[in-house]
Amino acid sequence: MPESSFTQVNRRIEEERRAKFCGTASISISSLKPLLRTTNPVRRPIAEPLKRLYREEHGCRQEDNRHHAKATISQHDLEIALSNAGIQASRLQSDALPYPRLEIPPGVQLECLQGSDRIMAADEVFDGTNKHWIVDLYLDDLSDDLKTLFVEEYEYQKEPDDGEFYCKIRGYQGHHGNENPFFERIWLGRLSALSKNRRDLLDQLFRHKKYTDAFDTLLAIPALFCGFRLTVVHQVICMRCEEPNLHYLKHIRKIWSDMCSGDYQTMRLIDRSTIERVQGRAPGAFSTDHDELLSDLKSGRILGNFPEQQRDEIWIRICEVSRQCLIPSLFTFFEDRKFLSTAADCMRRLTGVGSKISVPSRLDEMFQDANQQTDRCIVQASQTAYVTIPGDAATRFDLGCRQLWLAAFREFRELPADVKKKDILAKARGKADETTLFEFASLANRLGFESNEISKIMRASLDLEVAKRLLLSARKPGKYRYPDFENCI
Template sequence: MTFAETNSRLDQERRAKFCGVASIRVNALCFAGPRWTTELAPERRILEPFKRKFREEKGFRADEHRHHAKAIISPELLDSCLRNANIEAQRLREETEPHVELELPPNTQLQCLQQGEKALAACEAFDGAQTRWIVDLYLEDLSDDLRRLFLEEHDYREAPSDGEFYRKIREYQGVHGQKNQYFERLWLGQLSALSKNRRNLFEQLSRNKAFLEAFDDLLIVPALFSGFRLTVIHQMMSLRCEEPIIAYLRCIGQTWRTICGDDKNKMEKIDADTIRALQGMAPGACQSDHSSLLDKLRSGHILGGFTEQARGEMWSQICTVSRHTLIPSLHTFFEDLKYLKCATDSLRRLLHLGPRDTIDGCLESMLTDGSANQHQCIIQFSDSEYKLLPGHAATRFALGCRQLWLAAFRIYQDLPAEPQKAHIRAKPRKKGDEVTLFRLADLASRLGFTSEPIRNILQHSPSRQVARTALLAVIKPGRYMYKNLEGVVDQITGVFESAELVPLSEASSSTQTSGQNEGPIRWGLPHNIDHERDRESLFLPNLHAELMSPFPLMTSIFVRRSVYFAFFGRELPPGVQLDNLLTATDLTDTIMAEIVPRAERSESEDTAGQEGQTKLNKLNKTGQSKLDTLDEVIKELKKRQAELSKLDTSVEERHAEIRGLDKKLKRQVRHLLSLQQQIKVKERSYVWGKGKLRLVDGTQAMSETSSAGTTVQRKNQDQNSSNTSGTGVRDGFPRRSPQRSRPVEIRQHKSQHLRKRQRMSDFDAET
């Protein structure tokens, strides 16, 4: 049947089985999920805000009832209630306010088909016998599909969490539930409507069979998925750490199966509040955790849905599983992925990952078996102490991988991820520490791993690089030079070698003050102070050592130990025991044994061998101390480089100011030259007209001069014509003979003009 056909059938059934709307006392409503469904009861964190609101308002508004509850009722019970109320069934279907108030017989409850958070909160906040709620009544012979549809409607509830989406979709896909294509599409549609990105991430997870099966194994404890996150699935898959991630998920499942005694009913019944209270706690190892959780157990805040006997049995298992590690959950898993990512960024500097490679798979291909110690496993006890343990290739690989990961956990702050993109924004980024990278590559080589990046790193001594960089950084390139650069580098390297190793007690004394008041972070990245202190203990023998007794307060090293066990397991490879680690042969002893068989040595030779061993130990520690001093030198070098960069910046700013002033000066000079040109043009336009000296435009002066001459000539012509047209006698006097009129000349007063010109020339000279 198609989705549309199923939807039409359910809609018809809904209308046919609808009985009407009534007001019913809240204590007569049962909101617990039916046994045939995996729907969880309302969480306390959802009810408490509504309870506080109703108590503050001393009641609840009428519009709170617009979110009707849905309940089923038998025909016999409905008829009895209608007769007692003296109303007809048609009155219920009218749905007009005020709604009909129905009274149920004592000790009778109606099964609700939705989580009525507000109604349940009102019942707990006030007297449930007096509080009423509006209920949509349906006949009890509903089909399973319609019942399930009512249970999973979210029109009047907050949006489902990522974990609820995953759990319901996988259930309707047939995993730990009955396959139902209609409800599968219904939930996928709701997920797409809520977030297209989440829908794509769910599809991406579905394509990875290994991860999908690991998450599906946890569906047997539905409350675990209160900490599930779809939004970080792509980050999890991009780590390329499939083996540690799946190991962590299996650790979660095994822990909670042990707590519930492999009882399926207990695993389904456990609630999300209990998960949140227990995650990241260790009542079996920490006395403060034990006392705080025991109080919650007795008050019913955790394991509240179980009998007293069942709570006692489960509490005993909780203390057992937390004797060596914290109790994990999906919330702690997604937080601890941040810690794993930091170590992954450091390890990737030694690897060349293919498109489908995982880190462990790449390390397996890097393991060499042609060395002289191919049947020996190197165990690192500290930065300068190594021992040998017998073991075949599989043991070498397992122990080598663990120790490389532990080294990455120790130094991840100094080796951040390298930029992957070619065109990235110019954001401040920390550069990886060269000495730390050299040490990591050296450890990988000792453990039997080899790769092209490892060989390239080991070809360059960090002490010589630091010395050369320091020498070139303090001089101006192109202006100064060293006559013998390599000789000077040798001298500085000799200074590095004169440093002595600081005892561990003195080195870590400044980091002993952690935030004891707030305690260590139980998941995710640790506090910086805790990390600096714990990194000296993150070695294989230390983490696998047995705890002597429960401790009063949680410690940060116990948290790191728990995270390590969750990702890589508490069990060592077959044939390797803790006693073997503690009694492993020193590396220098083994080297001596390979050179000269012990059976052929005399006592004097043994004594000499022991003396040689002591010298080798001292040389090893001295060499390690030299490497330790490089950290301080690098820090000082970086400080000097920062000062030089600041000076360069200030010089550039000064140059910019000078260039700005230069441009401003040039603009002023151009402006003055323009003024001079204008003055010269004005000077040429001085003319002498009508007895006065006027400054006019040259064109205007010419036009005025020509017009004046034309006017004078016209007057003279008129006068001549009047003289010739007369009789020769005017007013009794004979006229004069006509004479030619002389045009008016516009002359320049040369002497005055020359004086003006001289003054202007003097002004130009002064300018």
């Protein structure tokens, strides 16, 4: 957005804010209508900490203008309230303590644009005579831009997490939201001020369209982004395992879409508490998960934004989809990435993957279908036993890749990544087990894969490598030097 356009929009909003400001008054909490918590499903509700604060303070510092709420009122209701209070409109704008008390006409509730969490906490803590709050009043014919600014301006007092930044910025870029360059620049600027590193990481993510598109599909369920980690995205990209990572993200979208019966409004009403309670669980398969989550369902700790009947319908679908798999989320995605990363390190010992080639793409290049039967596929039944099943070359490649990944997941502890240091002792601690590495390469070769790395591993004398490792373990290189190391091996 050009600087001149940003300045013009900002000036227009500020002129409107001053023109529509009616003044400040003490308003009964019962006359205030807080924004629904679902307006920001990514952020964790903070009502409980505020309740504890108010109890400790025996009230709160409402008069501090940083603690004021902001609400809209019609010109008609304002005039009635002023008349009933017997004061002039100028009294509201005098900013003199104590603030005048206004009684809003019966049946009227003012929409709060800021301070909803504080009002809800105060409503539960204060007694009947004290249930008032200091409110900055504005006429209710505000533009959408000014309303949005009020709502998000209050959020400046609370540091957003990575997921909220992503949702806001992408929403204002037009992805699952209305495009608005002005607010996009505000949120980008806020991210830059908070952390230059996180701002750079966001740009890095935007340069990888496939990942950005995959994350964007999850914006249909905003609460999922409570588990988003912008600070880890670069590690996901650098893994060079694009296909399995993208498949996982698509899996998240499908599972949650199925649980919500594909309904867009239902997906948007899912809250953070529900995500955090059900992720990584399988109530359709495990009785413990079922009983715990059913209790949460009955108490409203999960699916609290839905009426009882709809809540029960969603619960049935949750149990149905979790019969075969754990319920995924962005939190489980980033946690499972650690496991995939270790397996990918194992695979790189066979593929020799460079910085610009993904592991699956390299496996495709390595598959030569060498020494295979035309209509049969080799399947590893145990560590030493193999069987064959019917299948063509495409099936052999697919099964071969799956078996290598499974072997990598089984053996990752024995095949750690090489330590990128020149220190000999550090290398010794991170060295792969020679026997396991040889068996891993042999499996790849038997399944029809070929590479320089596989050939090098299989040409090496396994007995010599084991003897070398044992000698280095018996006499630490930093403390002892063999007179003729090769002869000793």
